[in-house]
Amino acid sequence: MTIKTKVSICLPTCDRPELLVRCIESCLMQTHADIEIVIGDDSRDDRTAQLIATRYRDDARIAYRRNVPALGQARNVASLFERASGDKILLIHDDDYLLGHCLERLLAQWERYPDLEVAFGDQYETDHLGHVDHAASQRMNAAYHRTADAAGLQALPGRTGIVQMFPNNGWLADAALVKRIGYEERYGTCCDYVFGTLLCLAAQRVCYVNEYVSCYRMTDVSVSQATRRTINASSISAWHFLKGLTLPRELEPARKLAYRRLVPIVVSLLARNHEARAGLQLALGNLYAYRFGFSARLYYHLLMIWKASRHGRQEPVALLGRKDEQPVDTSRTRMP
Template sequence: MLEYNQFNEPLVSVVIPTYNRPEYLKQAIASAIQQTYQNIEIIVSDNCSPENPQPIIESFNDKRIRFWRQQQNIGMLANQMHAFKMAQGKYVASLHDDDMWNEDFLAKLVPPLEENPELILAFCDQYIIDAQSEINHALTEENTQAYKRDKLTQGVYQTFAKIGLVDKSIPTAAACVIRNNIIDWDSIPSEVGGMWDLYLTYLCCISGYGAYYHPERLTRYRTHEQTDTMLSGSKDAQAKIRKAKSEIFCYKIFSQDERLKEFQPYFEQKCLEAHTTLAIGLLRNQQTAAARPYLWQALSQQKFNLRTIAALTISFTPRPLANQLLGISK
C-alpha cells in the first residue's frame, strides 16, 4: 500500500516536471530516491522532450517512480500543474529537474507538518550550485540574505504574507513541502506563467494555515544559463516579456485582495516595475509603439523612476542608437 509504510509515515509526492535535461534529471531523481524518508512517490512528467527520458526512469528500477510523457509540448506551467494533479500523497514537494535535495530534506520537513495540522507548509534554506553541481558558497550566502532567510528564526509563522510575498523567503518550487489537500491545483490560472511558485505561495498565505521554517540548507538550487531567471535577466527579450506579464498579472491580484491590504502599496509598486520591464522587453523586440503605453502608465503613477525615464527616452531615440543602448547587435 502506498499510503503508509511500516513506520506509519504519510505518503509524500515528489513532483519532477522535466524538459530536455537528461543529465540533470538523473541527479534530481537520484536525490529523491536517496531520501532517508522513504514513503514517497516520484512523479516525473516529461514535456515531450526531443529525447524520451523513459530509459533514464527505467534505469533506476524503482517502483515508486510514476512516469508520464506529454504527447506534445504543452508549456512549462501546464506540465508542472499536470504533475501536481497526479500527486496522491498527503504532502507534495516540487523538485525541479535541474535541482537536488539533501538526503534528509523530507525527514526534517515532514515531521513539523505531522505534529501540527494547522500548518500548510514547511520550508528550508538552500545551497546554490553551478552547472557542474559545485556549491557556490558566496552566492549561497548572498541568496540567503537576499530572501531574508538569515533573519528568520526556526519555528512556526502563523501568518506569513510578508515572508512569502514581500520578502519571498519561501522557495515553494524548490525547498518546500506542502499539505496537498488544501490546494486546489485547478485554481492556478495559466496567466501566472513562470511566477506559478509565487502564486502558489499566495494561495498558501490566504489559506488561514501557518508555515514552518527550518533554517538548514537542505536543497541545492542550480543556476545555469538556461534557467528562466537567467534568461529573463539577460537580453532574451521573449523571456523578459513573459516574466513581466506574469508579474503584472500576479501583483494585480495580490493588490486587490482585501486580506493583504497592508501590503497593497508594495504590490502596486512591483506591478509598475513590471510594466517597465515589459516595455524594455518590447523595445528589445523592436516593438516600440507597443512599449510606450506601459512606460507612460508606469511614469504617471510613480513620482520619479530613472529606469522608466531612461526606457521612455530610448523609445524616442533613432533605432541604430536605441539598439546600441539596449545592447542589440543587429
Template structure:
C-alpha cells in the same frame, strides 16, 4: 507485552517536471530515490522533450517512480500542475529537474507537518550550486540574505504574508513540502506563468493555515544558462516578456486583496517595475507602440522613474542604439 504503536509514514509525492535536461534530471531523481524518508512516490512529468527521458527514468528500476510524457508541449505551468494533480500523497514536494535534495530533506520537514495539522507547508533554506554541481558559497549566503531566510526564527509562523509574499522567503517550488488536499490546483490561473510558485504561496497564505521554517540548507538550487532567471534577460526577449506579464498579473491581485493592504505600496512598486520591464521587452521585440503604452502607464502612476524615462526616450531612437542600451535592463 510492549506493542509498537508507531504509525506508518504517510505517503509523500515528489513532483519532478522536466524538459530536455537529462543530465540534470538523473541527478534530481537520484536525490529523491536516496531520501532517508522512504514512503514516497516520484512523479516525473515530461513536457514532450525532444530527448525522451523514458529510458533514463526506467534505468532506476524503482517501482516508486511514475513517468508521464505529454504528447505535445503543454507549457511549463501545465506540466507542473499536471504532476501536482497526479499526486496521491498526503504531502507534495516540488523538485526542479536541475536541482538536488539532501538525503534528509523530507525526513527533517515531514515531522513538523505531522505534529501540527494547522500547518500547510514546511520549508528550509538552500545552497546555490553551479552547472557542475559545485556549491557557490558567496551566492549561497547572498541568497539567504536576499530572501531574509537568515533572519527567520525556526518554527511556526502563523502570519506569514510578509515572509512569503514580500520577502519571498519561502522557496515553494524548490525547498518546501506542502500538505496535499488544501490547494485546488485548477484554481491557479494560466496567467501566473513562471510566477506560479509565488502565487501558490499566496494561496497558502489565504488558506488560513500556518507554515513552519526549518533553518538548515537542505536543497541545492542550480544556477545555469538555461534557467528562467537567466533566460529572462536580453538573451531571450520572449522570456523577459512572459516573466513581466506574470509579475504584473500576480502583483495586481496582491494589490487588490484587502488582506494585504499594508503592503499595497510595495506591490504597486513591483507592478510598476514589471510594466517597465514588459515595455522594454516589447521594445526589444520591435513592438514600439505597445511598449510606449506601458512606459506611459508606469510614468502616470509614479510620475518619475529614471529607468522608465530612459526606456521611453530610447523608444524614439534608432533601434541599434536602443538594443545596445537596453541590454543592461
C-alpha cells in the same frame, strides 16, 4: 508521525536528462524513506524515457509518464499533483535537487505544529554543474526575506507568498491543499509565483525553517532565463497578477513590499522593449520603489525610457492596462 507520512515528490521535466539524474538521485537519497517520485516528461525526444527505462526501470518508487503531446509547464505540474497519492506533496524542478535531509526536516515541523499545512526552508544557489555558491546563497535567501529572525510559524501566511519568501520549489505541503490550488496555465512563466502566493493565502499555518533543504541551479536554459528580457518575462506576469489580487487590508503592506522589488524590474523590461510611456507611468507612479528619487537606478531607468521614446516603433500595447486583466479569486515560472 513522519515515518507514517507518504510524500509525493512531483518532478516536471523537459529535455534535460543530463540534469535530471542528479535531481532523481537526490530524491532517492532522502532520509525519509516513504516516498514516490511522480515524473511528467514534456521532452521532444526519447532520451529521458530511455534514461528512466535503463536506470530506474525496477524502482517501484518512480512513477514516470511521457506527455504526448507535451503539456507545457503549468499543465505538466498540475497533472503531477493529480497523480500524486501521498499525504504530502513536494515540487522539485528537473534542474534543481534536494539535500538528503530535506523531507525529514520539513516533516518535523508537523510534529511541532500538528495543524500545519505548508513548510519550506532555504535554498542553496549553485552553478550549472551543481557547485554551491555560499555567498550568493546567503544573498538570495536574504533578498527573499528568508532570514533567521523570520523562522517559525508565519503570523501572516499570505505575506509569505506575496513577497516571494515562499520558494519556487523544495517546499512541502498538505496534498489536499496543493490539489485545491493547482497550477493555472493562463499565468505563463509566472505560474510558480502565482501558485505559491495562492497556496499561502489559502493556508492557515505556514512554517519557515531557517535551514538549507534544497538547491536552486542557475542555468541558461530555464523558461525564466529564456524570456527574462522580453514582454513575456515572469516579472511582468507577476506584476499583472499582483496588481489584480484582492487582498485584506493587513496584507497591503506585503503587496507594497513586493512592488518595491518588482517595479524597477518591470520598468527596465518595458524600456528594453520600447514601451517608454508605460515604463514612465509605472516608475513615476511608484517612486517609493526607487526611494523617492534617492536611487541611482531611477535615473538609469529614466535614461532607458528616454532612449526608448526616441526609438521608432509602433503604437504601445498598453501592457499596464490589459483588457484581459481580472481580479484574482484568492480562495483557490520561475520568478527572478
